[in-house]
Amino acid sequence: MKKIIGLIVLMLFLSSLGLAANGLKVFISVDMEGVCGVIHWEDVSRSGKDYDLFRRLMTEETNAAIEGALAAGATAILVRDSHGSGRNILPDLLREEAELIRDWSGGPLSMMDGIDKSFDAVIFVGYHARANTPDATLDHTMSGSLYEVLLNGKHMPEAGINAFIAGNFGVPVAMVAGDLAICTQAKELFGDVVTAPVKEGIGNAARMLHPKKACALIKEKTIEALKRVKDFKPFTVTPPYVMEITCKDESRANEVSWIPGAKRISPTKVSFTSGDFMEILRFFSLAM
DSSP states (O other), rough: HHHHHHHHHHHHHHHHHHOTTTOEEEEEEETTTTTTOOOOOOGGGGTSSTTHHHHHHHHHHHHHHHHHHHTTEEEEEEEOOOOOOOSHHHSGSSTEEEEOOOOOOOTTGEEEEEEOOOOOOEEEEOOOOOTTTTOOTTTOBBBBTEEEEETTTTOOOHHHHHHHHHHTTTTOOEEEEEEEEHHHHHHHHHHSOOEEEEEEOOOOOEOOOHHHHHHHHHHHHHHHHHHHGGGOOOOOOSSEEEEEEEEEHHHHHHHHHHTTTEOSSSEEEEEESSOOOHHHHHHHHHHH
16 A cells, blocks of 8 residues: 555656656757857858768757756657758767657658657757848748748748647647747747757857857756646647748749649749648648
């Protein structure tokens, strides 16, 4: 009887921390432009002189989030390498407690490949602000051809699109790490979300933490977020979904307008409406 009572007390204690008795399952999507130290497109390009340095820093920030998740009670962690080639994180340096998805499947989940309803929370690491954000590091939205993306009237950074995907599976975003601009945009979109700003844009420059301090902050904020994971709500948008994309040039908008169901609404803007989540993602995947 004492053992049973002890088990019940333990389960109640874990519940008070927001943890299931069998631990948390955490999905970590990792981009590169928001990693501390990164400031130029060469830094995130495989042909860049210092690319190897920054992919190591990307891996270290990922490990910081993994360490935070483990400290908060995670027993299953899936990391999605979400930058460029999808082959940036150094597998041999990644914490062995996590599994890693590399390269691209070709499916519409893209930066969220592997997400499903079994996860308890999503963490974004190395994320950046949407295209045309002032004082933001390497701001863009998925590709250099897009000037703006709106979903039901809301401005979408990549974090917004990816949170929308996670929300479709009922999984909330708990923590966002990157530059101050994306941390601000995440709070505007998600409301109650923990953020870890590792640098602050100053025009094309940025004021940065030391990489070790950035990792310490990411770990700290991951623990903070996951210890109150039940406070966060999935990011959802009420259907029908209306996505409007503005291309940087008219010729690209013309190409996108030929996607079945798309509607050209200005020389550079194309709209697509659907009540189906996957149809919206397919349109965005083709449009970007």
